[in-house]
Amino acid sequence: MKTRTIIEGATCVLVPLILEDQPVSISSASVFYNPEMELNRDLSVAAIAAFSEIMASRKNLNISDITYVDAFSASGIRGLRIAKEVGLTVTLNDWSKEAYELMKINTKLNSLKDKVNICLENANLLLHKNKYHIVDIDPFGSPTIYLDAASTSAISMLAVTATDTAPLCGAHLNSGIRKYGAVPLNVEYHSEMGLRILLGRIARDLARHEKSMYPLFSHATRHYLRVYLEVQKGVNKSDNCLKNLGFISHCKKCFSRSVHYGLAVHIPEKCKICGHNNNVAGPLWLGNLHDKDFCDSVLMQLSDRELGKKEQAMKIVRLCKNELDVPTFYDQHVLSKKLGISAIPMENLLKELETNGFKASRTHFSGTSFKTNAEIEEILDTLRRFR
Numbered sequence: 001m002k003t004r005t006i007i008e009g010a011t012c013v014l015v016p017l018i019l020e021d022q023p024v025s026i027s028s029a030s031v032f033y034n035p036e037m038e039l040n041r042d043l044s045v046a047a048i049a050a051f052s053e054i055m056a057s058r059k060n061l062n063i064s065d066i067t068y069v070d071a072f073s074a075s076g077i078r079g080l081r082i083a084k085e086v087g088l089t090v091t092l093n094d095w096s097k098e099a100y101e102l103m104k105i106n107t108k109l110n111s112l113k114d115k116v117n118i119c120l121e122n123a124n125l126l127l128h129k130n131k132y133h134i135v136d137i138d139p140f141g142s143p144t145i146y147l148d149a150a151s152t153s154a155i156s157m158l159a160v161t162a163t164d165t166a167p168l169c170g171a172h173l174n175s176g177i178r179k180y181g182a183v184p185l186n187v188e189y190h191s192e193m194g195l196r197i198l199l200g201r202i203a204r205d206l207a208r209h210e211k212s213m214y215p216l217f218s219h220a221t222r223h224y225l226r227v228y229l230e231v232q233k234g235v236n237k238s239d240n241c242l243k244n245l246g247f248i249s250h251c252k253k254c255f256s257r258s259v260h261y262g263l264a265v266h267i268p269e270k271c272k273i274c275g276h277n278n279n280v281a282g283p284l285w286l287g288n289l290h291d292k293d294f295c296d297s298v299l300m301q302l303s304d305r306e307l308g309k310k311e312q313a314m315k316i317v318r319l320c321k322n323e324l325d326v327p328t329f330y331d332q333h334v335l336s337k338k339l340g341i342s343a344i345p346m347e348n349l350l351k352e353l354e355t356n357g358f359k360a361s362r363t364h365f366s367g368t369s370f371k372t373n374a375e376i377e378e379i380l381d382t383l384r385r386f387r
């Protein structure tokens with residue numbers, strides 16, 4: 001395999017050389033490396049460093065006592081960064097022999113042989129056999145077939161990447177139902193719906209192992225979703241966690257939406273505003289997506305580090321931190337089109353909603369969108385005032 005050297009953060013690894021005129025794509029290369037995921041990895045370093053510091057001080061541990069597994073390592077870049085830039089004791093794993101050999105070379109290259117274990121296993125077997133404080137799963141496509149093993153393995157934190165945005169966001173309905181056991185809706189806030197369907201799936205997987213999750217930071221960026229969850233054991237916590245599951249009913253005529261907590265719950269057939277038929281999505285997670293204090297810790301970690309995607313990473317975390325904690329968002333362009341008016345500066349709209357006694361915020365999901373606790377009629381009235 002021909003390789004080239006790349007540097008991310010403070011870590012240097014060899015990855016397969018892909019020449020522009022070669023017929024090999026990133027996903028068909030002998031070992032996978034996607035430079036577009038540097039942002040995801042920069043955020044991971046900051047989020048896992050923030051969590052590890054909190055955990056070390058709460059449990060009176062040294063940072064190096066904390067164990068982390070990168071269950072789908074490929075070149076090893078993600079786990080090696082955690083070993084080198086955060087200082088955890090890391091397990092790298094991949095079932096590809098070529099990846100395994102490359103991980104060994106890359107571990108040596110960073111002088112990390114004492115801190116890193118390298119495995120050549122099916123991730124499901126590895127995670128069923130061993131427990132780690134922090135479990136990170138970053139497979140190709142859907143993570144769902146690994147969630148049972150990841151749930152039994154994770155002691156304190158679970159970090160999950162999902163790149164199967166089409167089934168999660170309603171573009172491939174049946175695939176979403178098969179993989180996530182949930183019905184998505186392809187509406188303007190489909191990215192948030194996808195994130196909530198993923199979280200709902202993980203909450204149910206953890207519950208089978210009498211564990212609960214608490215979302216610390218979750219984001220939808222370009223073609224993938226990423227969540228960082230604090231994990232705790234206990235039936236009461238697990239039962240309480242499941243109380244955050246439910247459904248969203250959505251009216252495609254007037255854009256009104258409602259939330260319905262519970263798994264066996266009555267959902268009105270007709271829209272409460274205009275009487276048109278409701279569409280229903282779920283079961284999904286209706287609880288919080290982020291913890292504000294945790295976002296502050298991640299921001300501090302980001303600002304203290306030299307990272308290739310620092311500015312983009314900080315922008316995402318800041319938006320997440322300030323996002324209003326409601327389960328859907330509105331796209332101003334969609335609403336303006338419905339009213340036949342032109343869009344206005346977001347700041348003006350948010351200010352007007354607040355002046356009228358509502359809460360309102362931007363959202364990391366889309367630059368043209370906002371979150372508010374106002375109902376659709378109040379939002380439309382507000383927009384009309386700018387006509």
Ligand SMILES: C[S@@+](CC[C@H](N)C(=O)[O-])C[C@H]1O[C@@H](n2cnc3c(N)ncnc32)[C@H](O)[C@@H]1O
Binds near residue numbers: 033095096
């Ligand atoms: C998306 S890549 C991982 C990328 C890596 N985490 C990074 O940040 O660069 C997925 C990797 O998982 C490996 N893989 C897929 N299914 C697996 C399984 N069941 N067990 C172990 N490894 C698996 C593939 O060989 C591939 O290298």
Ligand SMILES: [Zn+2]
Binds near residue numbers: 251254274
């Ligand atoms: Zn309606």
